[in-house]
Amino acid sequence: MALLETPARETRPPQPATRRRGRGRGAVNVNSPAHRGDARLAWVLIAPSLIGFAVFAVYPTLRGLYLSFTDFAVLTPPAWVGFDNYVKLASDDVFWSALGVTVYFVALSVTMSLAVSIVTAAVLHRLTSSTVIRGLIILPFLISAVVAATVWAWMLDAQLGIVNIAIESLGGDGVRFLTSREWAIPSIALINVWKQMGYTSIIIFAGLQTIPPTVYEAGRIDGASELQMFRRLTLPLLRPILALVLVLNVIGAFQVFDIVQVTTKGGPANASNVLQMLIYSKAFGQFDFGYASAMSFALFAILLVITFLQMRLLRANESEVSA
Amino acid sequence: MTATATRRRRGWTVGKAAAWTYLLGVLFVTIFPFYWILRTALSDNYALMAEPASLLPAGFTWGPFRRVLGLATTEESIAEGGSGASVELGHFLVNSVIYATLSTALIVFFSTIAAYAFARLHWRGRDLVFSLFLTALMVPGILTLLPNFVLVKELGLLNTFAGMILPGSLFSAFNIFFLRQFMLGLSTEIEEAALLDGAGRLRVLFGITLPMTSGPVITLSILGFIGMWNDYFWPLLVTSDESVQPLTLALAVFKQSSPQAQPDWAGLMAATLVAALPMLALFMVFGKRIVNSIGFSGVK
Known part of the structure; x- marks a missing residue:
């Protein structure tokens, strides 16, 4: 890096480039003497990022991996236990049940979110380019999950909630959305979809705008209906964006925490005890950091595999019209 | 104009109407909770129990905001169904x-x-x-x-x-x-x-x-x-x-510490609004930029 620099040089502002000795021969472009001193400045400029990367990204990742092989309760030094945590994990019913609950949540949430978002984006694309409408649709994305969870806890309240009042006035039976075992996860998924749907729609909408209108004109000339064009043209052409959105949604949903923590805290009777919630309570409720770290890495491994599979299945790099 | 052309035009219009209906439905579901926050935040908890379906604030009062900003006395807040504990969102803000x-x-x-x-x-x-x-x-x-x-x-x-x-x-x-x-x-x-x-x-x-x-x-x-x-x-x-x-933590604590039997919903919604307001203001000013940048992040 600094090898090419003459030792004790004055200050940074370079003299007119051509006067400097070196390989440049006066050109101002790549590797010319105009870029002398670049290295020193560059390392100064990236220093904060480099420190942040090393100290708060690389080090904690490696340390987390190490901690997952230890028994660690924060106050005493970690004690190496080999694969004990992972062995325990494999036969831990609570972990597998949390994984099941999480997968159920991810499946519900991502399916609903993608279905609604694709239709919304397509409808927006065909009807209006109004920024106001698109703006209104992403409003829930701007507020915190805690706010979203609080509002919906109120609207879904068993006694006074407006949703139940509406259901009952239509002749239905009231639903104990957040307080019953069967409804806890679907309700949390609903809140999550409400919060994420606009964001996902806007990304898909932007993808739709990159499809040239001539594609549709050709389709129309061939006598295709709107629905046919949607299935045969739009969806295949959107494949790369859909893959991206799917991966983002799945990764986000697997790490759901805020909404659960505010609405059900994992209850009733662990019915909504998702993985992130379990990791949190293991670490900060029972101070079992070693075991919690092992669970984090298990979750990470699951995410890696799923992301890889999704990319493969959707062949994200290519979009194609034949389908 | 031939008959088929008319039919196609009409079919397209029906489709368009359905699409608009769907869009309005989505917009309603998206925006209604925001209105419900405001409506509840201006209500009296006891009036809320009496008329939970009222579309306008039940027993209109600024009490919930005074409560969460620490301006109300204990008696005042209990009279409107608050817990009496002072919240004071100001410094969390x-x-x-x-x-x-x-x-x-x-x-x-x-x-x-x-x-x-x-x-x-x-x-x-x-x-x-x-x-x-x-x-x-x-x-x-x-x-x-x-x-x-x-x-x-x-x-x-x-x-x-x-x-x-x-x-x-x-x-x-x-x-x-x-x-x-x-x-x-x-x-x-x-x-x-x-x-x-x-x-x-x-x-x-x-x-x-x-x-x-x-x-x-x-x-x-x-x-x-x-x-x-x-x-x-x-x-x-x-x-x-x-x-x-920060405010998000205060709001979550407020939500969790609210008595299970009879939560201070009006106060909670007032606190929620305080937490969401800066984002809504940001949206008013930069809405278009936000929308475009989100779209951009996907296409890139």
Whole structure:
């Protein structure tokens, strides 16, 4: 890096480039003497990022991996236990049940979110380019999950909630959305979809705008209906964006925490005890950091595999019209 | 006009009507909760119980706002169905402003100067460091949260703004990548002319490149501020002291400490509105930019 620099040089502002000795021969472009001193400045400029990367990204990742092989309760030094945590994990019913609950949540949430978002984006694309409408649709994305969870806890309240009042006035039976075992996860998924749907729609909408209108004109000339064009043209052409959105949604949903923590805290009777919630309570409720770290890495491994599979299945790099 | 043409035109119109109906439905579901926050926040808890379906505030009162801002007396708040415990969101609001503003300003600044080093300077190891940085995009928060908590604890920074802000304010792979791409797309003519005229690299960076990059810098700042303002998990881990806790934590605590049998819904909604208001204001000013930047992030 600094090898090419003459030792004790004055200050940074370079003299007119051509006067400097070196390989440049006066050109101002790549590797010319105009870029002398670049290295020193560059390392100064990236220093904060480099420190942040090393100290708060690389080090904690490696340390987390190490901690997952230890028994660690924060106050005493970690004690190496080999694969004990992972062995325990494999036969831990609570972990597998949390994984099941999480997968159920991810499946519900991502399916609903993608279905609604694709239709919304397509409808927006065909009807209006109004920024106001698109703006209104992403409003829930701007507020915190805690706010979203609080509002919906109120609207879904068993006694006074407006949703139940509406259901009952239509002749239905009231639903104990957040307080019953069967409804806890679907309700949390609903809140999550409400919060994420606009964001996902806007990304898909932007993808739709990159499809040239001539594609549709050709389709129309061939006598295709709107629905046919949607299935045969739009969806295949959107494949790369859909893959991206799917991966983002799945990764986000697997790490759901805020909404659960505010609405059900994992209850009733662990019915909504998702993985992130379990990791949190293991670490900060029972101070079992070693075991919690092992669970984090298990979750990470699951995410890696799923992301890889999704990319493969959707062949994200290519979009194609034949389908 | 032939019959088939008419039918097709009419069919298209029916489809269009259905599409508009769907869109209006989506908009209704999206916006109604915001109205419901406002309506409930201006209600009296006892009146709410009597007429829970009223579309207008039940027993209109400013009480809930006075309650959560610590302006109401205990008797006043109990009379309207509050718990009587004072909440005082005011200083949590200040904490949130400090946390979100400092975090955003630092991360955007550090990302910008790093992006400049990657986009404009020539140095050995540049591409290697850049691809190393990009690997961080693969690492989800779950892996770093617990160890970072341990680290912040060891540094003695629990319950400090430094501990909350530091881990997230130095390095952002996404920001650096985003800004570098933008800078690479800019014409370098002006910068080169300035360099030839003897301007220093730093002067070029702050005097020319940075102003030309202001668009994406503002966008990243807005998105960063929204993210930090809404952040819940990290502050939950590293703070237990009200003197530094942000609004999201206060709201969650308020929600959880509200009596199960008879929660202070009006007060909760007032607190919710206070927490959401800055984001709604941001939306009023920068809505279009936010919408466009989200779309852009997907297409890129």
